[in-house]
Amino acid sequence: MSRQAILPRTAPFADNERASLDAVLGAATPIQRAWLAGFLAGLDAAGGQPAAAPAAPPKAAEPLTVLFASESGNSEKLAGDVGKLARKQGFKPKVVDFADLDLATLPKAGKIVAIAATWGEGEPPARAVRAYGELMGDAAPRLDGVEFAVLALGDTSYAEFCAIGKALDARFEALGGKRAAERADLDLDFDKPAADWIKATLKALAPAPADNVVAVDFARAGGAEDEDAEPSREPYLVEVVEHVNLNSSRSDKETIHLALAFEEGAPAYEPGDSLEIYPENDPQLVDEILKAAGLEGDEALRKALLSERDITTLSAATIERFVKATGHADAQKLIDSGEARAWIEGRQLIDLIETYPAKLTGEHLGAITRPLPPRAYSIASSRKEVGDEVHLTIAAVRYQTHGRARSGVTSVHVADRIRDGAKLRVRLKPNRHFRLPQDPATDIIMVGPGTGVAPFRAFVQERRATEASGRSWLFFGDRQFTHDFLYQLEWQEALEDGSLTKIDVAFSRDQPEKIYVQDRITQHAAELVSWLDGGAHLYVCGDAKNMARDVRAAVVKAYETTKGLSPADAEAQVATLERGHRYQQDVY
């Protein structure tokens, strides 16, 4: 092992000390060295104790703006990682949510790392819509002299993979920015590649070797962020202690209530957080794939496909990888024809393999598929009420396409193959953008049809346990009152003990016309606006595609009708609520 000698032999250290210092300094980046210089200067000035401020701040730390546009929290989490690492490397990072972004600050930002998720069919995350729109619009400021790098997150099972990250990357450049690192477009298994990209990008953004010492903020020097006591994100093996289908035996729906016991204590989750479940694939589908690929009997491969690979998602990339692995001419034709995207609709990997038969190897399958991602579910419990358990509310997804029964990987794994006493691997996924108000006296309005009601069960449990004085109002909806009223008995109890003040329900199939939660909001517009005027927070959880949009439109309309506002002014009222974090969404 070669070691670069940095300290002269004349340095006032013993040999072994000098070797140790060489080991550290030799590997240090210019910024790290500058930081150390500043640190030592500050330490001396404070008489040997870490001082509140460095005595000699010869040069300010390099500012770095870390922007994130997050829906489910992944981008946000990575932005936090960037911030932490950047600080260690001597940057002065500022992590900014797109939701709070003031565009005028960008030209002065100097260096920008943007991490953006793409949602649904190529849309920005809900909270990022405003700032994203401004950035794309004519009034966006020039970014001459700004260095940037974009990390794009997406899901290859959607056609517009990483569309928002791609657009941001192009836009920064068009506005005059200088690309400091190439964009990476990452799929659901982003952990490792994201960490690599962050490391490389920060290196690229690092300033030229510092000829000076760097100011050290001693207030944070002790690793204040670590003291934030972030709950563990390590996977846990948990036991299923309650598994019950909440829908009646007369319902055509199936919603599983799952209670999971953490033997070693549940992670410190908060109402609003999610829990990720690591699923297993449907054994029957695994066997069908093995059969189609001519790999029956390969037990090791079967095991890997069961629990490690995503064997349902079919994307353009999957077909490309398939062609690359097999050289299948017909599949190549499908790509060349430009009709692959349409063909993918409603189809899965099994359809590809069956339509384009090819002798496959285990390696091929490994190359064609991506790792099996965990699936996040909003937590339906409060630790204050259930202790070391986590409760989830999971709707079994089953449907039929192209003559084949399909099922949601995780939801049907839970519904069909998990029972009381079974073990599941899970991981906490915090969501600090879906939080009860700080002040327990604040009123809350919760809109959660279907499984969207899950976090509100947690909210109501929490507010009961903490004896919060604020009022609460739940809008729930599903298909049939008699058969699909999730947690009906619990809501009755909550109304009785006061932890729930009001409930309004919308069951779409109980009468000739469809009634949805947004219709109930419209029906109670005046009262809803009066709650909001009184400072109430409004929460929406559930279907992103239609429900969340329709609910928002109904709230805007409620302002219009009750206050006589123009559509634009009513929209502004709701936008203000959103910016004040009083209109929060957890949608999927």
Next chain:
Amino acid sequence: MDDHSPRDAAETPAERTYETPPTERPITDAEAARAAALSANEHIKIASGYLRGTLADGLLKHATGAISEDDGQLVKFHGMYLQDDRDIRAERTRKKLDKAYSFMIRLRIAGGVVTPKQWLILDDIARTYAGNALRATTRQTFQYHGVIKSNLKRTMAAIDAALLDTIAACGDVNRNVMAATNPAQAGAHREALKLAKDISDSLLPKTSAWREIWLDGERVVGGEDAAEIEPVYGRTYLPRKFKTVVAVPPSNEVDIFAHDLGFIAILDKKNKLTGWNVTVGGGMGMTHGETDTFPRTADVMCFVEPADALKAAEAVMTVQRDWGNRKNRKNARLKYTIERYGLKAFRAEVEKRVGKPLADPKPFTFTGNGDRYGWVEGEDGRHHLTLYVPSGRIKDVEGGPQFLSGFRRIAEVHEGDFRLTGNQNVIIANVPAAKKAEIDALVAEYGLTNGAGALRRNALACVALPTCGLALAESERYLPDLVSELEESLASHGLADEDITIRSTGCPNGCARPFISEIGLVGRGPERYHLYLGAAFDGSRLSKLYREDVQASEIRGILDPLFADYAKNRQPGEHFGDFVIRAGHVAKTTNGPDFHDRTGALKPAA
């Protein structure tokens, strides 16, 4: 064939002593009611503000499909019962679901006559809110099952649009008034129907609560003066339910002896109405194990001129209103009032209220209490088709008759009217001769039927499980299977064409009038029944408990030797119910008070 001479009515033993009737109206003040230890329901009525209670608020409690317990009592007066699906009760708590509550809604259709236009609306309601089923009841009306709370007001609005209502279809009031349907006697039927309608209208509660709660009607502001709001009923209505029927001999299809109040048309030789015999004090309900509760056949009390009939009806009801037992609901019906004070005193009070002495009853003859199936031609040349509807369930049976769709199609082309019978069947009435073929074609197309085996067409079952909260055993879902078994047994003894009445209920409250059926089954527990025998075929005599608490699977084995004996030893024209008494298998019940005496099999059956 039983002959009913006036002498029968005065069979009361001379030595019996009765209590002295009260002289004042019952206490309506809440506090005084408590002091007098009146039953819980009396307090509910007093506090209800003329049947309002907290129903309007209860409809706004969206987390529950139920209403409060007190409102559950009051809502009966509005024609509804809160029920829950007992088939799925067990799973509900585990699934964190409340009971599967819904409402039974019963209409008020005096005489059971509906127009085709009304039928179509009622059909729409069934398809939209009530699980695709209309149910013809044992009391000549329709009821819906499974209407959830959030749809109650819509359903009531639709009923209102059909110019019908549900007021007083249940509850402590004069309920739906039945009338003989026999269309062959067109003139008498018209009179019977008119009397039924007049009684229904004049004894209808006058409170505006129904319109207010269900149709968002204006609350009529006014004093709390009972004389103004409820001139007949007052704040406490009746002590218990009160059922009225109008019969036209020779058919006792309305089962007059099972009702609180009845009118029997007395016709002259030209079939012209001369007046009515008035019957009082019939009723089926009793409680297992409590011998001071019993079914009772009505007494034929007196004869009234047509002009006095309405007055007599009101007088009978108000005497019961004032004399009926309000402390104990199990002894509150008119039958107990008459047992307590005597028919003589009761009649005297009725005469006092009518304002004149009333004549003794005239002779009459009933030949049975079943329906006439198939086509008949009326005196006026119109045609009438009685169709058999098993247990009154008008629905489309998968792979079987399409009752709901079939009747709908008929209603679309039919120009006459429909009549519901007390035996849960439907008459397509007043069909011109030229239209008969078209109706027949639809009947065939939808698999409707104008008959069944002899036992089956004389069978009657209450609803029981899964919706009825009182049911101890299956009834409507079980009786068809038992009838199939018994028909085999009867056929083996050459009795396949013998008319024998058989009725079952899930509990002893008697909705299908099992105690005046030749074979009666009354639920005791899951798959367990009391077996009653010996009632008169025309419904004029009660049965007797023959075997206690038998397994459903044992019933055929118990009856088979009796059928064998009947086949071998009956006299010409002798009905099964009469035979088992004459042959000494079971003791004869003369009326309610001896219903519980000498029960059980008197000798081994074979």
